[in-house]
Amino acid sequence: MKRQPAFELGGEVIAAGRRLSVGLPMARLYTHTEMTMPVHVVHGRQAGPTLFVSAAIHGDEINGIEIIRQLLKNRSLNRLKGTLLAIPFVNPFGVIQRSRYLPDRRDLNRSFPGSPSGSLAGRLAHLFVEQIVRRCTHGIDLHTGSNHRSNLPQIRADLTDAETARLAKVFGAPLVLHSEVRDGSLREAAVDLGLPVLLFEGGEALYFNPAAIKSGVRGILNVMRAIGMLPASRKSRENEPIYAEKTHWIRATRSGIFEKRARLGALVHKGDLLGILSDPLGDELSRFFAPVTGVVIGQLNLPLCYEGDALMNIAAVKNAAEAEEILEDYTSELTVEDFGLER
Ligand SMILES: [Zn+2]
Known part of the structure; x- marks a missing residue:
């Protein structure tokens, strides 16, 4: 089989069949400390879709960080086709502060697509769209309930789009909620660029919820199989989700x-x-x-x-x-x- 070309990100070149953590430079801390948004790139030997999996766009929603950590340990990634871009901290400022927001008190998930000359949140959103979303064919964004609130593992997606609806089902969470895209959200920016995007919700802010983490890891692997990034599973069992509007x-x-x-x-x-x-x-x-x-x-x-x-x-x-x-x-x-x- 023919190898796919190398993948370039943040000045690094990742050869087919390799993986690398890349730091995308972003606004420094006011202590002069340099800041980057870490992206783990898994670049398969052969060509295929490019999927982003993002977490902590709301900095206190840390479940997705653990989902990504477990996903990146999964051995099946050795057989990956295409490219996985895993971004455990889309809002590194929020994660450090254990806050949903940015230091400018904006909600990053209402600041997309952003601009290079806008607010701190808008600049971060712009970086994410230009460096990550534009390079991808599919996206999964991981969230939890807000502070002191738990969510049952669920997919929120625009079910009027056939491919998005197919992947929402395949994910395998117990419930799928039809949801129109929200103004200024990452999902809206990605959908505007033509990507099918799933939003996963599960667990509570500032906690690791094992059931939600399990559902998230399994779901991402299910989607990767369904879009041909991973070989189909022999024992794959299709669970019909509950649909709600x-x-x-x-x-x-x-x-x-x-x-x-x-x-x-x-x-x-x-x-x-x-x-x-x-x-x-x-x-x-x-x-x-x-x-x-x-x-x-x-x-x-x-x-x-x-x-x-x-x-x-x-x-x-x-x-x-x-x-x-x-x-x-x-x-x-x-x-x-x-x-x-x-x-
Ligand atoms: Zn959220």
């Missing part, structure tokens, strides 16, 4: 203490009790009931809440029995260790 946030009506009565990943029927909000000095303030039949895809882990805080996120489902079966299948594949640290 609409989600309902349950918000605290008053400030107080929230006691959950439904767990993450549970199927709830319209009218089921989701939780009880109480005043810390004793009185029950309100009970929350499921507004629709659906799956608990996100929840607040911290029991303390202000009025208006998002407590639970329910994705409406059409076929409850089918959804329950899919959730049971998903749970049955998890080990004690996966649950051990589950929050």
